[in-house]
Amino acid sequence: MHSEVIEHITFRLKPGIGEAAFQAAAAPAYAICDSQPGFRWRRQLHRADGAMIDIIEWADMAAAEAASAVIGNSPDCAAFLNTIDMASTVIEHLPVQARSKT
Numbered sequence: 001m002h003s004e005v006i007e008h009i010t011f012r013l014k015p016g017i018g019e020a021a022f023q024a025a026a027a028p029a030y031a032i033c034d035s036q037p038g039f040r041w042r043r044q045l046h047r048a049d050g051a052m053i054d055i056i057e058w059a060d061m062a063a064a065e066a067a068s069a070v071i072g073n074s075p076d077c078a079a080f081l082n083t084i085d086m087a088s089t090v091i092e093h094l095p096v097q098a099r100s101k102t
Helices: 019-034 061-073 075-081
Strands: 005-013 039-046 052-058 084-095
Touching (some): 005 061, 019 075, 052 061, 061 075, 061 084, 075 084
Antiparallel strands (some): 005 052, 005 084, 039 052
């Protein structure tokens, strides 16, 4: 088993928030997240039903938790967080069990 953790976040945007407004608000938050210790990579996906998914790999659970605290408390991330319908948000942290490529 590996120590890496995949953070899987599913969410919807608040009504009236378009893709361009979301991406503009997300850019500073993603830059902060991506600069945190233990950050490996991120993928953003869009489901056909309109939900959005962020998948992030962290070195370990401590790195994921620390980054979450930074983002949640950063004034630079407030606009990003305000675009998200928090009631729709589901966050999972999943330990990596195996890899097919390194």
